[in-house]
Amino acid sequence: MTKSAVIDPEAILKQLTSEEKIALLSGDDMWHTVPVPRLGVPRVRCSDSPNGVRGTAWTNGAPASCFPSATGLGASMDVNLAHRIGEALGEECRARGVHCLLGPTTNCQRHPCGGRGFESFSEDPYLCGHVALAWVQGVQSKKVMTSESVDFLANEQEYLRRSNNSVIDERTMHEVYLEPFRIQNKAKPSVFMSSYN
Template sequence: MSSAAVGVTGDESVLVARLSLEEKVRLLTGANSWVLHGEPAIGLRPIVMSDGPAGVRGIRYDATNPSTSLPCPVALGATWDPELIEELTTALGREARSKGVDVVLGPTINIVRTPLSGRGFECFSEDPLLTSRIAVAYVRGVQKAGVGATAKHYVANDSETERRTYDARISEGVLREVYLAPFEACVAEAGVFLIMAAYNSVNGATMTANAPLVRGVLKGEWEFTGAVVSDWSATTSTIASAVGGLDLVMPGPEGPWGEKLV
């Protein structure tokens, strides 16, 4: 998704320099549950986000606004067919555009550690290589249609039990070989637009304020230039999350950022 697609033309750095601190900060938190603030002064229109991984829900939840239901993601993984997945998700991206959606909040690329996981169906596989191949195809398809994709939930958010509070203690080798691998592939091979920071902690630091994994690995080592968005209501700090590499707090307009950053 390009700057022009959301109404911005010209050098973004020059346009942002025209905004006051308060106007800049306003752009860092949602306007509501699914829409980001626009900024008429620089031609930026509101940006619309929508779930989800198995079909574009849109922001109107009624029978007059139906959505095409794709096979659930674990079934997509079972195809072992990246080319087919890219075709399917290109169609998903086109449907998103028809609904006025700019960003799809998928794919979910966590690892299925147990068949009892409540959201295992929303992931592709228990295997990091297969997950990576299907995830890259998914992201390419959505973004080919001019819609941003979101790789989530960064990282190790692989259990529904206490998913908002648990601390995943993972060795460096396992973290990189298993849990981080699909995210790295989406960044390096598909140019994914957003990464969603998860609720949980990893090795003692909550993912919305995990500087080693967000600033260090994601933005530093992998040179990710997209936006890191919090999972909904996952951000529990102001300073730690801001300096830790988080770019966008959702939902809004209330939250730990806003005026507290000024």
């Protein structure tokens, strides 16, 4: 990764056209954001991170280190290990030219039919939050952005793989579903991915 100038997001936002703002929301392709050369905004490369740095290919990509699944890491209850794994992931990102690692999945595990449950650390909000906090701190210590993934809030189960209707009362939402994100946010993750639901 080359060293780039520091960007003032507020100043840039004021200068972006509506078309440029929309383009930044949708991306250039599956793994890259759209650059805005006239304002010095570079193209950002992202990569999936369920248990390693995938790169920019869904299949048959470059070999990568395979780390324990998030569930395995959560079962260790070892936040120091989560931090060290985060550091290793950050180093792999830098070696692969990845600027933003799409993770961690901070949602709690709630139902065995969640196809991406292995990406979540635990069914306990406190444990999820603290393991995610350490993981994010580790990755970001290597100057790599993280994005709470797959979704911010209420993606703990699914129906027919790609749908669900999460109906949650306010108290439960705060005490169970928002709590891991609240804890993780102490690390100041760079990006939030919005919810599917």
